Amino acid sequence: MTSLVPLYILIAYSIVVMVFNMKGAVNFGLFSGAYALNQNKLNQIPQQALLQDACPSDSILRDGECHLATTAPSEVTFKSNITTTLDEARLTASQQPNFPWTFWPECFSNEETPDPYCLFSDQSFANGRGIFIVTTEPLAYGMLQKQAFKNPESLDRSNHHANPPFVEHDFPIKGRGLVANKTLFRGDQIFASTPLLIADPDAYKLAESERIDLLYRGVSTLPKASQDLFWGLLGHFKGDAVDDRINTNNFEVFIDNISQAALFPEIAMLNHDCRPNAAYFFDEETLTHYVHAMRTIQPGEEITISYIDSEKTRAHRMRRLERNWGFKCDCSACTAHPALTAESDARLDQIQQLLEKLNDWSEESTASPEMAEALVSLYDQERLWAYQATAYKHAAEAYSAVGNRFMAIKYARLSAEFSILDKGFSDGDVKEMKKMASAPEKTWSWNKRVGIKKGGCGCGKAH
Numbered sequence: 454m455t456s457l458v459p460l461y462i463l464i465a466y467s468i469v470v471m472v473f474n475m476k477g478a479v480n481f482g483l484f485s486g487a488y489a490l491n492q493n494k495l496n497q498i499p500q501q502a503l504l505q506d507a508c509p510s511d512s513i514l515r516d517g518e519c520h521l522a523t524t525a526p527s528e529v530t531f532k533s534n535i536t537t538t539l540d541e542a543r544l545t546a547s548q549q550p551n552f553p554w555t556f557w558p559e560c561f562s563n564e565e566t567p568d569p570y571c572l573f574s575d576q577s578f579a580n581g582r583g584i585f586i587v588t589t590e591p592l593a594y595g596m597l598q599k600q601a602f603k604n605p606e607s608l609d610r611s612n613h614h615a616n617p618p619f620v621e622h623d624f625p626i627k628g629r630g631l632v633a634n635k636t637l638f639r640g641d642q643i644f645a646s647t648p649l650l651i652a653d654p655d656a657y658k659l660a661e662s663e664r665i666d667l668l669y670r671g672v673s674t675l676p677k678a679s680q681d682l683f684w685g686l687l688g689h690f691k692g693d694a695v696d697d698r699i700n701t702n703n704f705e706v707f708i709d710n711i712s713q714a715a716l717f718p719e720i721a722m723l724n725h726d727c728r729p730n731a732a733y734f735f736d737e738e739t740l741t742h743y744v745h746a747m748r749t750i751q752p753g754e755e756i757t758i759s760y761i762d763s764e765k766t767r768a769h770r771m772r773r774l775e776r777n778w779g780f781k782c783d784c785s786a787c788t789a790h791p792a793l794t795a796e797s798d799a800r801l802d803q804i805q806q807l808l809e810k811l812n813d814w815s816e817e818s819t820a821s822p823e824m825a826e827a828l829v830s831l832y833d834q835e836r837l838w839a840y841q842a843t844a845y846k847h848a849a850e851a852y853s854a855v856g857n858r859f860m861a862i863k864y865a866r867l868s869a870e871f872s873i874l875d876k877g878f879s880d881g882d883v884k885e886m887k888k889m890a891s892a893p894e895k896t897w898s899w900n901k902r903v904g905i906k907k908g909g910c911g912c913g914k915a916h
C-alpha cells in the first residue's frame with residue numbers, strides 16, 4: 454500500500470535554506486536571450502512568424518533548435534523569476550505549435566535548485582478536469598510520456614463521479630465521510646480519480662513566497678469545477694490556505710521513481726479505519742488513483758481506507774494518526790476493551806514473527822505450509838482484508854516450496870486478486886502470482902523446501 458503522507462513529512466529530512474532575493478527580469482527561454490522581456494511586453498513579440506518558419510508542425514523551437522513537442526528538451530528552457538499574468542501566459546502558450554501546456558510555465562529558482570521549479574498546467578487533461586504540476590521541466594515532460602497524456606482512452610475508467618455507490622454523511626465527531634448506498638462486492642470500483650495537482654516535495658527548496666505563488670497560480674489555472682473541488686477540501690493544519698489543503702489531503706505517489714504529492718479531492722473524503730474495507734493504489738501510466746472494495750460492504754456501512762501502515766500495534770497507530778493527521782484514532786481496533794486490543798497486538802506481533810520465518814529461504818528454514826495457514830488465519834482474525842495479499846502470497850509460496858500444486862494455485866489466485874486491488878494491476882507480485890497460478894512448478898519456489906534436513910516436515914506435500 455502507498456500511504457497518505459503530509460507534505461511536510463516528505464520534506465522533513467531535506468529542510469532547506471530559504472533564500473530571499475529580489476525578483477529580477479530575465480530572458481524568456483524561448484528566445485534564448487534575444488529579447489529581454491518584462492511583464493507587459495509579451496504581446497509585442499512577433500512569435501507566430503518566427504516560430505512557424507523555424508520548425509516543422511510537430512516541433513517547437515527551443516534555444517534555437519527544433520524539439521518534438523512532447524519530448525523532454527535536453528536542457529532547461531523555461532526561465533525563472535518572470536511573473537506574467539495568466540492571460541499573457543495563455544497567449545504565449547497558444548502561440549507555440551503543439552505546445553503541451555495551456556499556460557506558459559512560470560518558474561522560480563535559486564542556488565539550492567539545479568533545475569527551476571515551474572508550474573505546468575493543462576486544462577484539457579482528463580476530459581477537461583485539468584491538472585497542474587509543480588516540478589522541474591525534465592520531470593514534467595517525463596509525465597507527458599504517460600498514457601494519461603498520450604492516450605486519452607486510457608482514462609476510460611477514470612473520473613466517473615456521477616451516480617456513485619455512496620452518499621456523503623456527517624458523523625458526529627469525525628466529520629464527513631462516505632457511506633455505501635448499495636451492496637459493494639470485493640473488487641467493485643469505488644473511485645478512479647486523476648489528480649488535480651502533482652507537487653514536487655523538493656519545491657520546498659524555493660523561497661516560501663515563490664512556492665506558494667506557484668501553488669495559488671496553479672489552482673487558478675484549473676477549470677472552474679476543479680477549482681471548486683479544491684477549495685471544498687478541508688484543511689487541519691495552520692498556515693496558508695492552499696498549503697493546508699494540500700498538506701492535509703495529498704497522497705504520496707511515485708512517478709518515474711520520484712516521490713510526488715498528488716491531490717485527489719474525492720478520495721480525501723474517505724475516513725481512516727485501521728481495519729479498512731477498501732484499499733487504494735496509484736497507477737503510474739494513467740496517473741489514476743483507484744479505490745476498490747476489499748470485502749462485501751453493506752448499504753449503510755461507511756467506506757474506509759487506512760491512512761497509515763495498519764499492521765502496526767495499537768499504540769504505534771494512535772501515535773502516527775495523532776501526529777500526522779491530528780486526530781485520535783476512534784476505529785474499533787483502537788477503542789476496543791484493553792483485553793481485546795491486547796489480543797489484537799499479540800496477533801500483530803505473531804504476524805511479524807511468522808513473516809520473518811516464512812521469508813527465510815535458507816537451508817535452516819523452519820517455514821512450513823502450516824505456518825502460512827496460521828498467518829492467513831491471523832490476517833483474517835485481525836480483519837486485515839486490505840493487507841491479505843501478503844499472507845496469501847506466503848501461503849502460495851510455502852505450498853509451492855513443498856510441491857503441493859493445488860494449494861499453491863489456490864493461494865496464488867487469491868493473492869493475485871488481492872494484490873491487484875491493493876498494489877495495482879501492474880505490480881510485480883501480481884505478475885508473479887499469476888504465473889504461479891497457471892504453473893507453480895515453473896516458479897522459483899517450487900520444491901525449494903523439499904528435503905530440507907532441519908525443520909521443514911514436508912507434510913504439505915501432494916500425495
Ligand SMILES: *[C@@H]1O[C@H](CO)[C@@H](O)[C@H](O)[C@H]1NC(C)=O
Pocket residue numbers: 472473474475476477479533534561562563564660663
Ligand atoms: C530567482 O530569484 C531567486 C530569489 O528569489 C534568486 O536566488 C535566483 O538566483 C533567481 N534566479 C534567476 C535565474 O534569476
Ligand SMILES: *[C@@H]1O[C@H](CO)[C@@H](O)[C@H](O)[C@H]1NC(C)=O
Pocket residue numbers: 615616617618619620621634635
Ligand atoms: C447513492 O447516492 C448517490 C448520491 O451520492 C446517488 O447518485 C445514487 O443514485 C445512489 N444510489 C442508489 C443505489 O441509491
Ligand SMILES: *[C@@H]1O[C@H](CO)[C@@H](O)[C@H](O)[C@H]1NC(C)=O
Pocket residue numbers: 709710
Ligand atoms: C527505481 O529505483 C530503483 C533503485 O533506486 C531501481 O532498482 C528501479 O529499477 C527503479 N525503477 C524504475 C521504474 O525506474
